[in-house]
Amino acid sequence: xNQVEQSPQSLIILEGKNCTLQCNYTVSPFSNLRWxxxxxxxxxxxxxxxxFSENTKSNGRYTATLDADTKQSSLHITASQxxxxxxxxxxxxxxxxxxxxFGTGTRLKVLA
Amino acid sequence: xxxxxxxxxxxxxxxxxxVKIECRSLDFQATTxxxxxxxxxxxxxxxxxxxxxxxxxxxxxxxxxxxxxxHASLTLSTLTVTSAHPEDSSFYICSAHTLWxxxxxxxFGPGTRLTVL
Numbered sequence: 450x451n452q453v454e455q456s457p458q459s460l461i462i463l464e465g466k467n468c469t470l471q472c473n474y475t476v477s478p479f480s481n482l483r484w485x486x487x488x489x490x491x492x493x494x495x496x497x498x499x500x501f502s503e504n505t506k507s508n509g510r511y512t513a514t515l516d517a518d519t520k521q522s523s524l525h526i527t528a529s530q531x532x533x534x535x536x537x538x539x540x541x542x543x544x545x546x547x548x549x550x551f552g553t554g555t556r557l558k559v560l561a
Numbered sequence: 562x563x564x565x566x567x568x569x570x571x572x573x574x575x576x577x578x579x580v581k582i583e584c585r586s587l588d589f590q591a592t593t594x595x596x597x598x599x600x601x602x603x604x605x606x607x608x609x610x611x612x613x614x615x616x617x618x619x620x621x622x623x624x625x626x627x628x629x630x631x632h633a634s635l636t637l638s639t640l641t642v643t644s645a646h647p648e649d650s651s652f653y654i655c656s657a658h659t660l661w662x663x664x665x666x667x668x669f670g671p672g673t674r675l676t677v678l
Contacts, residue, residue, distance in 0.1 A: 481664055492654050492669035542665055553604045
């Protein structure tokens with residue numbers, strides 16, 4: 450069964466600290482993996498996208514990694530800011546059918 | 562980057578009325594658009610896949626006569642919630658699928674907050 454699991458479900462950190470969010474998937478076939486940031490009451494916004502051959506991708510303070518062998522991805526946020534408070538969603542695309550499988554998300558709260 | 566718009570951004574209506582939500586890809590053509598709904602503190606739930614010029618494909622448990630989808634052009638899809646009831650109150654998000662080179666991806670709209678009184 451195609452599944453995407455994220456951990457932790459929620460996370461609270463202090464401003465300026467780093468954090469890492471995890472995404473494990475069992476999707477096959479695999480096309481690509483995206484991390485999205487969703488602010489409350491808004492649509493998701495893409496942070497990074499990685500295909501099978503890529504194992505790291507950065508976007509400012511966001512760095513995503515992908516281990517296609519273990520089917521794991523992580524999103525590392527450096528020097529967190531209050532504006533990083535949001536839900537982070539891992540989405541895996543299943544090639545061929547362009548089916549998108551969503552993780553349940555991690556709710557991040559950054560405190561001053 | 563690619564932009565997807567939704568209109569309206571929020572709507573309040575009386576029970577029994579119908580509400581139409583538009584989803585537009587502003588700077589690219591999308592043969593496929595997806596419609597999602599999202600309840601508070603939950604992830605997006607796919608409702609239906611909309612293909613230009615053909616009937617939408619609905620996910621299990623989603624009533625096609627309740628949620629009418631029309632994808633009349635490569636840049637516009639509409640979702641009509643017919644005879645809306647309070648339990649239809651939710652956040653509705655569309656996304657447009659496209660190919661950039663060999664990479665398939667989807668771009669999300671900003672969402673529409675529907676409140677049915």
